[in-house]
Amino acid sequence: MTSSTPQFARPKATTLARKKKYGPTERIKASKSWGTWSLAAVASFAIFLLRLQATVTPVLLVVEYIFLLVITAFVLAHSSVSMARRVGIKSPNSGTQAKSSLREGLKRRNLWLAGGGVIIVIPWVHSFVQRTVFGGAGEATELVWLAMLQTAALWQASVSTTARQDWISFLLSCFLMLFGVTTSDRVGMIYIVVPFGFMAAWWLLHQYWQSVARGFVAKSTVPLVRLRLGIMALLVCLTGLLGLVAWSSGGVVGALDGFMPTSGGKGGSDPAARQGVGDGDMLVAAKDKAYSFGPVESDLFLDSQSPSLYDIATEVYGETAPLKREYSRAIALDQDTKVGKDQGIESKKQGREFSAMRKPVDKAMASLPKSSSSKAVLQLIGSTPVHLAQQCYDHFDGIQWTQSNDLDLQPFLVTPQLDAISQKPWMKIANHQADLTWSVRERITLKVINLKTNRVATPPLVTHIHIDKVDQPDFFRWSSQGQLLMPGQPYIPQLTVLHLLHQVPCLHSMRDSSSSLSKIAKVEFPQGGGIGKDERWKLNYLQLPENCPDLDVATETLLKAHDPNLMERWTDWQKIEGLTDALRDQITVDPKSVPSEDAEEVISHVLKTKKAPDYLIASTACMLIRNLGVPCRLVNGFYARPERFDLKSSIAEILPEDLHTWAEVYCHGSWIPIDPCGTYDKPREHRTWLQWAVVLWWGWRDWVMSNPLSFVVGLVTACVAIALRKRMVNSMASALAVLSFPLSNDFRVGLCLRLLRFRRWIFGRQLPARWTLGQWLASDLRAVPSLSEAERQAFQGYAQRRAYASEISRQQYLENNATTVNKSTKHIILQGLIDLFRLG
Amino acid sequence: MPSALRDLQGMMNADFCPWANKYVYWLKKPIGWVFCALLASVLLGIYVSTQAFLVSAAISAIGIIGILWPWIAMQGVRGTLSWSRGRCEEGEPIDTTLTLINRWPWPAFGLFIEADHAIASQTSAPDEPICLSSVPALAESQFEWECTPGNRGLYPKRKVRLATAFPFGVWTCYRELAVDSPLMVWPKTAKLKDVPDVTGSPSAGIGSPSDQIGDEGDWMGVRPYRPGDSLRQVHWAQTARRDSLVVFERQTRARPELLLWFDSESCEGCSDEEVNELLRLLATLSIHFVSHSWITRVALNNTIRVLLPGSSTKQRWMDELASWMPDQIKNQSVVPPKTTGLALGVTTDLRLATLSQANHYAQIHWFAYPSLNESAPTPDNSNCTVLRGEGSALERLERVWPHYCQHTSSVSLALPGIRR
Incomplete structure (x- = not known):
């Protein structure tokens, strides 16, 4: 038989080599562990539960299961005891003993094999008995096979003598558990799987640890103080950095934004998020909480005393100065007619006019809206700063901005249409040219607190709007002036939450003269003969007042003062930017600097006095840009300040004093905001990393050109510092060591030794491992030329006694050589300071 | 174990497709098992029951922790x-x-x-x-x-x-x-207890220094020139006086001399352990004689080295033996020089027959390491000692060495052409 299958016979040498290769896991275990058996028992319990569901003889099954557990546990305990006895007594060092041990092992293995053969068939016998004695179909065949496998796993666990055999039992147990989980429909199975998972992990850990534990060698440890200090410094830096991130991004909640699940209000919501993290959607939409808000249809709010934009403008910018009117004739009207006319005029005034001629504000806002305890007009969740447009104007007569009656931009704007995003009804309200905008949309959420208007405050380049539960596109409409409003509502209900998506402009394409977007001023001013029918409306945005000062001169003056370089090569957008920057630089925002009430127009005042309120600066910017042939409009709205961002709630409040006026330039189908007021941040634009690098480079270059002396001095200093960095560190260490002069000689000698070692380390002179203290001191003290021979010997002698000799001998030596040792330490410490200035 | 079971075990352990090992070797490692278990649980989760995903998650956690922790x-x-x-x-x-x-x-x-x-x-x-x-x-x-x-x-x-x-x-x-x-x-060396009773050069014994050539030894007189003498040794004053070349005569060295020959070709076909045993014999013999201040010439791999007493010699020689590999064996083209001193050799018993037939090896006494092949013939020759018996080759050498020393006399060596 053996000769018939020689190809299966494995050479002995190869087997031995394999055993060596696999290391300790292959060797016979020194002791039995119950871990493998416990795993097999848990897995077999899962199979037992499966069988219990199907069996007609549960009692018999329980008896069988308990019998299997008991018999395998007994075998395990017995073999544990016998193995411990063998390990304790026998050491097969002689050939005879080894042979007898091997013989015993073989006998035992045969016994185990026979026992295993018997015990494994017990489930089959049980099934057979069930069928024959109790009738019926018995257990399903696959369950019987599975039960036999379960028995095999238990038996293998109890008789295994090597780590590899343990592994077989472990894998069998894992398979059984996997099968049990997969086929069982009991939820309770999870209570078996989870402990089994932990046990399996622990078993793996224990198995690995056992494989290495017998070869442990002794160790001695020296802590790396320098490294520990470095780690501590790193931790401090990291903590500081994290603190900075947390501080700059709105607290811990802000810092963890996107990492922790949010309960909503920031672009998504997670049902697993806990209450109180950020402002949840539920909180925002007032579904649960009374103190929250939403589209609440409560009478309480319908009669609120919320101010309109007109009211706020009056409060913030001051009363409109009375216009000089020339009456040729006065007609008396009856009482009713007069009242009606007044209301109409007031309504028109509030919505469609904005006077640039106002009385100066001489006091802080005295009265605040009374309808709410909060001063806020709006609340905002989203990135700040942001310009929120509320009202825009096209026509300017030198003093007053008005909205033209004949202007209707609606045909050119996108009709709101339903666009589901994340299963929420969003209204798509605008499209913007892809080259002009960054594709990623940003989301802001606005809560109307105290503002009576039906116009939606919109960020630049808004594309979508969403109000919870509102899925009717006709709920929103563009006004004839291109402002989003809710046509069916007299005003947006108080505490309504508006979600808006907007895009950030990529302005670089307009700065690049080779780009197709660089040309903006298509309309020649002031002739409109060549303008197509679709672009006729642009003329309204190119209109200039008749009594306007010479804007060409003003433009040239501003640009030359801002940048003396020629402007011929500039693109339209660069000119606009140049003008805006010039205004930001040269015109100071001063709310009290208003033109006199008898002025014909306000632009001259701004250009002349170089200080004005923001609405006058914005008006001036508008006129200058229109003069370049680029459509431009004045925009009234709110400026969400970053400093109003509340770290705790991640909400920025917008107060009435945040009323702001700026300009918007029409570029390729979109209105791009510009802010000519230097005290406000510029509207955001998106830049690529490369563009940022270029901006930084040019900024740096400009600084270098304007401060050449500082640059040269800085450069030379940096070069010197880099070249002398090691010396400088050495000198700093020496300077610190100078502080030790009042201290004892013993301390200073120790300090000097550390200093000498530090010098070696900093200058990269490795200390040979086998050098004695005397050897390296002799070498290092030679590098201190100011040290005399006597001082050198005194220092070296004391250092050696400090290291090796007794306390008494050390003290005696110091008493005899105190002065010399003192001098030597001074020389050694001061050498570091001298080295800094040493040439070469 | 019954033969049927043994066959079964052999069959279970046989590698039927060794070519596939390079593709599936990872299956023999725990990470392979983890991967297989993960795959099985995911498939079961997809096709049978989603509860299996629970197991997938547990296996993934074990796999990820098990890989990342040691790596970090x-x-x-x-x-x-x-x-x-x-x-x-x-x-x-x-x-x-x-x-x-x-x-x-x-x-x-x-x-x-x-x-x-x-x-x-x-x-x-x-x-x-x-x-x-x-x-x-x-x-x-x-x-x-x-x-x-x-x-x-x-x-x-x-x-x-x-x-x-x-x-x-x-x-x-x-x-x-x-x-x-x-x-x-x-290589391990044994402490040999004795040296053969040889007191030095045979010429010292018979008092005839006149046949020496070379430049070894101090000057002690002059003699007529013989072919092979260096011109540097010519005594020009005497040469001029006698009108024939006269050279300085040097004294004869007093140290005994050994030629130790390692039969490199005997390593062919030997296991590593057998080669090591041969080198241990060589190291033991060489170091033993050097430590007794013999001038030892050792032939290893076509090169003859002279080992003089001293620690640096020993270090260099032992370093060479430590790093000598059997694959450095070259066909031995150098023949042993005639020596008047003791000549010993190290080989295996399989090579004895060949070596005994070569005349130039006749002066060498061989210490032969017995091969595993017990049937190797031992030549009927007193010129060799096969180290048979219990223990390692060194232990056997230690046992036979006193016997060898007793039978090696300086008289027999002192006479040129006469061997023991």
């Missing part, structure tokens, strides 16, 4: 291996130090060293690999153990790597260790 731990550990001495003999314990620096602020657990078994095991437990329970955080730790290299050579013979698979043993990560300076393990 090893990123912070650097180490150097060094020995207390640069050289030692086979079987001689030597202190080994492993210096590890752990730069992580957490300790690394359950590491072991993967290196030559000879250096990565303790003398007290040669079957166990060197394992390190933990490497403390932010510290430099030194692990010391005593190892006993069993075979000659320059250690480490392969890369020494620090490894860990903690916590689950499913994936082992390695980090190469630096070695301060390699350890040279010389």
